[in-house]
Amino acid sequence: MKYKLEIAKPFGTKSSLRAGIRRFVPLIAEERGHIAVALVAMLVSSGATLVAPVIIGRATDTYIRLKDTRGLMLSALVLLAVYCVGIAASYTQILTMGSVGRRVLFALRNTLFTKLQDLPLAFFNENKAGDLISRVNNDTDKLNQFVSQALMQFVSSLFLMTGVAIFVLSLNIRMAAAALLPAFGVLVVTKLTSGWVKRRNLKSLQSLGGLSSEIQESLHNFKVIVAFNRMDYFQRKFKVVNDANYTASVSTGFANNIFMPLYGFSNHLAQLLVVAYGIVLIESGQLTAGLLIGFLLYVNSFYGPMRQLATVWSSFQLALAGMDRISEVLALESNMPVVSGGPRQSDSVLEFRNVCFQYPGGKDVLRDVDLTLEKGKAYALVGPTGGGKTTMASLMARLYDPTEGSVFLNGCDIRSVAPAERARKVGYIPQEPFLFTGTVRENIVYGNEDYADYSTDQLAALLGKSNLSSLLARFPEGLESPVTSGGNSISLGQKQLIAFMRATLRKPELLILDEATANIDTVTEQLLEEILDRLPPETTRVIIAHRLNTIDNVDQIFFVNSGGVTLAGSMEHAVDMLLHEKRAS
Ligand SMILES: Nc1ncnc2c1ncn2[C@@H]1O[C@H](COP(=O)(O)OP(=O)(O)OP(=O)(O)O)[C@@H](O)[C@H]1O
Numbered sequence: 001m002k003y004k005l006e007i008a009k010p011f012g013t014k015s016s017l018r019a020g021i022r023r024f025v026p027l028i029a030e031e032r033g034h035i036a037v038a039l040v041a042m043l044v045s046s047g048a049t050l051v052a053p054v055i056i057g058r059a060t061d062t063y064i065r066l067k068d069t070r071g072l073m074l075s076a077l078v079l080l081a082v083y084c085v086g087i088a089a090s091y092t093q094i095l096t097m098g099s100v101g102r103r104v105l106f107a108l109r110n111t112l113f114t115k116l117q118d119l120p121l122a123f124f125n126e127n128k129a130g131d132l133i134s135r136v137n138n139d140t141d142k143l144n145q146f147v148s149q150a151l152m153q154f155v156s157s158l159f160l161m162t163g164v165a166i167f168v169l170s171l172n173i174r175m176a177a178a179a180l181l182p183a184f185g186v187l188v189v190t191k192l193t194s195g196w197v198k199r200r201n202l203k204s205l206q207s208l209g210g211l212s213s214e215i216q217e218s219l220h221n222f223k224v225i226v227a228f229n230r231m232d233y234f235q236r237k238f239k240v241v242n243d244a245n246y247t248a249s250v251s252t253g254f255a256n257n258i259f260m261p262l263y264g265f266s267n268h269l270a271q272l273l274v275v276a277y278g279i280v281l282i283e284s285g286q287l288t289a290g291l292l293i294g295f296l297l298y299v300n301s302f303y304g305p306m307r308q309l310a311t312v313w314s315s316f317q318l319a320l321a322g323m324d325r326i327s328e329v330l331a332l333e334s335n336m337p338v339v340s341g342g343p344r345q346s347d348s349v350l351e352f353r354n355v356c357f358q359y360p361g362g363k364d365v366l367r368d369v370d371l372t373l374e375k376g377k378a379y380a381l382v383g384p385t386g387g388g389k390t391t392m393a394s395l396m397a398r399l400y401d402p403t404e405g406s407v408f409l410n411g412c413d414i415r416s417v418a419p420a421e422r423a424r425k426v427g428y429i430p431q432e433p434f435l436f437t438g439t440v441r442e443n444i445v446y447g448n449e450d451y452a453d454y455s456t457d458q459l460a461a462l463l464g465k466s467n468l469s470s471l472l473a474r475f476p477e478g479l480e481s482p483v484t485s486g487g488n489s490i491s492l493g494q495k496q497l498i499a500f501m502r503a504t505l506r507k508p509e510l511l512i513l514d515e516a517t518a519n520i521d522t523v524t525e526q527l528l529e530e531i532l533d534r535l536p537p538e539t540t541r542v543i544i545a546h547r548l549n550t551i552d553n554v555d556q557i558f559f560v561n562s563g564g565v566t567l568a569g570s571m572e573h574a575v576d577m578l579l580h581e582k583r584a585s
């Protein structure tokens with residue numbers, strides 16, 4: 001499956017619009033009760049707008065003509081009441097939809113974040129974190145803005161315009177035609193340019209994603225920036241994306257607003273047509289002055305919402321573009337599903353059978369690899385840098401699935417083992433351990449949920465039982481030592497120790513150590529070896545190491561190089577193979 005999200009894909013196709021709306025409707029459906037309240041409030045406030053010109057027209061034609069002050073006062077009071085009801089209804093509608101929008105935003109961010117958690121590593125290899133953050137933060141907010149501020153305006157504007165159109169058509173068809181003619185012109189122009197406006201909006205969101213990616217990368221690399229004193233490099237790169245974002249937002253603003261004056265102009269044009277034609281009709285006795293005033297007010301009640309619709313339309317376009325980018329992520333499915341498959345007859349802990357692997361878009365890293373790991377034995381993977389050792393470890397922990405062939409865990413296809421069971425059986429200490437901001441304790445418990453409720457003393461005692469106390473002593477405040485900014489506050493060796501405790505505490509059946517002692521002093525390394533020796537005898541160990549002295553106690557050594565895995569009979573043989581490989585290259 002392809003996991004690269006499209007950065008500049010064509011937008012606005014009917015199917016993408018349909019897909020976006022299909023995903024949007026269930027979110028809105030949850031809120032149907034509140035939307036119904038807002039809809040009723042909107043109808044009441046629109047009704048008030050529609051009724052007011054009738055009252056004014058009637059007052060002009062009857063009470064003013066007859067100089068009936070009492071009737072006129074009464075009309076004014078009724079008008080005041082109508083306006084008050086209209087304001088109260090409109091207030092209810094704004095408040096209700098505001099809270100609906102925030103809940104939709106909340107649900108959408110949750111859905112998107114859950115989806116991101118569910119996607120395989122291949123997805124994260126191919127997409128920039130900054131762009132994904134922008135999708136979770138900015139794109140969802142475009143939808144919130146549309147739902148909370150624009151959706152009801154959108155519906156009420158359409159409702160008002162339809163209501164007014166029906167009203168004026170029923171009053172006087174020819175006057176109505178004069179009033180509505182400019183609106184048709186605007187409709188045609190909007191229809192012709194909507195594709196272009198949509199594309200501009202999508203471009204603006206994409207450039208915002210690019211901007212976040214750039215910021216994220218430079219913040220991540222701040223140590224290198226300072227060390228090489230290359231602030232100018234990221235400044236230049238940032239300037240490029242910031243310029244692109246600026247140009248995109250200026251051009252989106254232009255596209256969204258260019259037709260605004262057109263709406264004002266069409267309103268004036270309609271009033272002019274109505275007045276001119278109205279005077280002709282009054283002179284020939286076919287129209288009263290009150291009706292003409294009523295008509296003029298209706299023209300305003302039609303073109304006012306139309307101008308509002310234009311503002312709302314740009315918010316709608318932005319929301320659609322945001323939904324398009326969100327849908328793209330939601331539509332992805334993990335390519336690592338749990339498949340059904342029965343166990344084979346096998347005593348091995350882990351097997352590779354004809355395993356081939358390549359990273360998406362990359363060359364073959366492993367070719368036709370066969371390998372069997374037995375219970376309780378220790379194995380070493382050695383080989384030159386870039387030979388494929390970490391890739392093999394990743395396949396053993398099912399971070400990726402093989403492109404061809406199969407990996408078996410306890411005789412079962414690893415793809416059929418439930419993730420929780422696989423995580424319990426396989427303990428993996430990666431080459432670059434990642435820690436979360438918090439304490440040492442939280443980072444250890446992260447991989448051992450069963451101990452989440454343990455007090456610090458209980459957990460320390462448990463670590464003692466697993467012979468891990470000596471490692472904990474390397475932290476001045478023990479389990480409560482702080483870990484800040486994703487592990488930046490502690491040394492790489494200390495990170496590896498935490499990763500080691502995290503993985504061994506759960507007593508996995510298969511423990512994989514990828515260069516787990518590369519940054520650790522010789523004394524501590526000795527401690528780790530003693531801990532490994534005291535693991536339950538049935539634990540299978542896979543040790544990846546460049547320093548060959550760290551693997552002198554293993555049962556078998558595999559030499560991993562350029563896609564192939566061969567058995568090196570002894571340590572001397574492995575050293576020969578490495579030297580030979582070095583000379584050849
Ligand atoms: N995420 C990735 N995407 C694409 N190619 C990758 C990725 N990770 C590794 N590779 C490529 O796969 C090959 C094997 O990499 P791997 O990390 O398995 O090597 P290694 O033997 O662990 O090296 P080292 O000893 O430096 O840790 C390399 O050519 C590398 O460029």
Ligand SMILES: [Mg+2]
Nearest residue numbers: 389390391431
């Ligand atoms: Mg590696």
